[in-house]
Amino acid sequence: MKRILSIILVCVMMLSLVACGNTAPSASPSPSQSASPSADPSKDPGEVKKPVIGVAIFDYSNNYVTYIRNSIMAIAGDAADIQMVDAQNDQAKQVEQIDILLSKGVDVLCVNAVDPKAASTIIGKAKAADVPIIFFNRSPSADDMNSYDKTWYVGTTPEDSGRMQAEMAMDAYKNDSKFDKNGDGVLQYVILKGTLGHPDAEARTQAVQDTFTQAGFKAELLDVQPGDFKTQTAKDITDVWMGKFGDKIEMVLANNDAMLLGGIESGKSEGYFSGDAKKVMGAVGINALPEVLPAIKDGTIIGSILSDAYSEGLNIYTMAYNVATGKDVYEGIEIDPDEMKAIRVPYIPIGKDNVNVAEEMYEKALK
Secondary structure, eight states: OHHHHHHHHHHHHHHHHHHTTOOSSSSOOHHHHOGGGOTTTTTTTTTOOOEEEEEEETTTEEEEEHHHHHHHHHHHTTSSSSEOOOOOOTTHHHHHHHHHHHHTTEEEEEESSGGGGGGGHHHHHHHHTTTTTESSSSSOHHHTTTTTTTEEEEEEEHHHHHHHHHHHHHHHHHHHHOTTTTTOOOEEEEEEETTTTTTHHHHHHHHHHHHHHTOOOOOOOOOEEEEEHHHHHHHHHHHHHHTTTTOOOOOOESHHHHHHHHHHHHHHTTTTTSSSSTSSSSEEEEOOTTTHHHHHHTTTSSSEEOOOOOHHHHHHHHHHHHHHHSSTTTTTSSSOTTTTTTEEOOEEEEEEGHHHHHHHHHHTTOO
16 A cells, blocks of 8 residues: 555656646746847837037027028938037137037037138147048138048138129129219229138138229229128228218128128118119128028119028038048039038029029028
């Protein structure tokens, strides 16, 4: 009897062992399972790190540059992390901001320098960190551009805008006798110049005078004063001119539209630019900002030379994204670079008959 009980007990124990062996462990995944990306639901195996693009702006209050930076942001969308800073027209502050951007590990720098002469300092910092740099709107010297192989520029050819401005002024003067107020066949004009020493200001101002001379066009420059590209400064200068020259001024030419707006405001206080046929004064600007387009449409001013802010923003962002992601810097760029590794966006003269060209550009820039 005892023998039978022993046999039964052994059989029960064997059945228990078999049953335990059929239960899989639930808390001990294999090494291969724990290493699998899908094991962590917080991580997307297809996720790609966005390039970090540092953008240093010389002054957010500048009308034209505002459209460039808005274009950069609109074009980038969610494809890149744009870290943008405002130097408030302070070069020392901008250098500090660039130091901070570099310390944060940006993949590329885009710099609208307060003072183009500071480019060598900025380039030195970017080169030491092995970070590519794209200058825009304010061009460094050729020597600075050639000092670092990962430096490029996006902007325009400022001499072209001065030449086109002079051509627009000549056409208006020749085709409408009202601008020759004293009947002497000589255009008496003033120039609102940008910041002294600024490459664009110097080039535009000189190009106007050279174009008149080369065309054999009779013109008398009454005065040229630096308005620092600012509306209020230009208004103050024009106020003085109104007292000094008065109706002798037949045309106001400005290195940018911000200053032209100041000149127009000053002229209006004396009855000009107000539709009074006895108070005639021509005006031509550069940039063709949205603020001046209505005045071009209704004939208050002659016109302005369009700087294509959207195209500049598109080229800046495309080049920055390319170098940040290891592509050729010029991939997707439709304009050939020049000897300074610069992409020069062409200007477009805007008059009453083609204001729509500027309006369409700003529709894209303001999205």
